[in-house]
Amino acid sequence: MNALDREILTSIWLRCQWDFLVQNPQLADWLEGSVLEASDEVEDGKPVYRLLVADPGAAEWVNAHGFALRRSLSVEMKMPVLVKVVQADMTVQP
Amino acid sequence: MNPPVIQDAIAKVAAARDKRYANHPTNAPLNDEYMEMAMAGEFAFGEFCGQMPDLAQRAEGDGGVDFTIMLLTTVDVKTIKQGYQYLLHKVDKPMADLYVLAEYERESKSATLIGWTSRAELKEQEPRTFGHDYLDFHQHRSTLRPMHSLRRRMGHFVRLQE
Numbered sequence: 001m002n003a004l005d006r007e008i009l010t011s012i013w014l015r016c017q018w019d020f021l022v023q024n025p026q027l028a029d030w031l032e033g034s035v036l037e038a039s040d041e042v043e044d045g046k047p048v049y050r051l052l053v054a055d056p057g058a059a060e061w062v063n064a065h066g067f068a069l070r071r072s073l074s075v076e077m078k079m080p081v082l083v084k085v086v087q088a089d090m091t092v093q094p
Numbered sequence: 095m096n097p098p099v100i101q102d103a104i105a106k107v108a109a110a111r112d113k114r115y116a117n118h119p120t121n122a123p124l125n126d127e128y129m130e131m132a133m134a135g136e137f138a139f140g141e142f143c144g145q146m147p148d149l150a151q152r153a154e155g156d157g158g159v160d161f162t163i164m165l166l167t168t169v170d171v172k173t174i175k176q177g178y179q180y181l182l183h184k185v186d187k188p189m190a191d192l193y194v195l196a197e198y199e200r201e202s203k204s205a206t207l208i209g210w211t212s213r214a215e216l217k218e219q220e221p222r223t224f225g226h227d228y229l230d231f232h233q234h235r236s237t238l239r240p241m242h243s244l245r246r247r248m249g250h251f252v253r254l255q256e
Contacts, residue, residue: 014250018165021247022191025212025239 009036016072027065030058035088036073046080049073052088059087095202096137104133104203107149114151127200134205135173135196136160142207142241143169143248158188164251167191173198173205174235181211181238182230185221189213195238209238 013036020028033054041048051069053059062069063085074080096104108129136147143163148156161169170190172181174197181195192212196205211233221229 015165018167018247018251022167022212023214025215 005038009038012036012073012076016069016076019072020068024065024068027062027068030055030062034062039084043082046082048082048084051083051085053085054088059085096134096204100137101203103149104130104137108133110151127198130203131173131175131198131205132171134198134203135171135194138196138205138207139169139171139194142245158183159190163192164248169194171196176200179235180224180230180232181216181235182224182232183216185229185231189216192244193233194241194244195235207241208235209240210244211238 013034017028017031017034020031031053035052035054037050037052039048039050051062053062066083066085069083069085070081073083111129111133133147139161140147143161145161145163147160158170159168160171163169168190169192170183171194172183174180174195176197176199178197181193183189183193190213192210193216194210195208197208198205216231216233219232221231224230224232
């Protein structure tokens with residue numbers, strides 16, 4: 001993934017988060033600082049994106065709103081996608 | 095405190111609106127400073143988001159929208175007198191996406207932004223009356239989100255456009 005693709009993905013993800021701010025503010029709170037990444041996986045013919053959630057313990061809560069995430073991102077991407085929420089590894093590597 | 099030129103603009107626009115809407119059926123000023131307070135709140139939010147408030151004299155009012163910010167998000171600024179506790183929105187009026195509460199200081203004729211909330215959060219509480227014959231959505235000022243959290247989120251978009 002090149003820098004331009006990454007920037008486009010960041011822009012799309014920020015738009016999703018802004019929409020949540022209006023529709024589902026608590027979800028938006030949990031998603032602050034999260035990062036969306038493309039992956040090479042495809043499931044049921046849909047590309048899979050990885051959502052790295054920064055807030056410890058947020059992954060489970062955000063996962064419970066998987067449908068809202070998937071729908072919002074699919075609308076922005078203009079195609080059906082899947083989202084896997086994972087806890088970001090915040091460990092600083094030496 | 096607003097500079098004199100802004101104070102003058104607020105007073106003039108408020109006076110013009112007072113005159114224009116005096117006999118409008120939906121006009122229900124809550125006090126004699128209502129228009130001036132509202133304008134002071136709008137100028138405070140305009141300064142916050144870098145936009146000029148809409149000074150047009152619309153025959154049917156603003157439709158519950160004071161500003162349109164990024165991604166066509168509509169914002170309604172509610173201005174209260176000092177010491178008042180609630181952000182109120184009449185139940186049967188059109189709703190904006192976000193609401194900002196401002197507090198009016200009479201001496202300086204300016205307003206300070208208190209916090210913000212979303213339509214979804216404002217509608218969480220059961221509507222009730224606040225001394226009028228209609229219902230209001232309401233949210234206590236202490237439960238509003240701090241303005242810096244909105245500035246931070248808006249800032250993400252500004253950085254992307256640079």
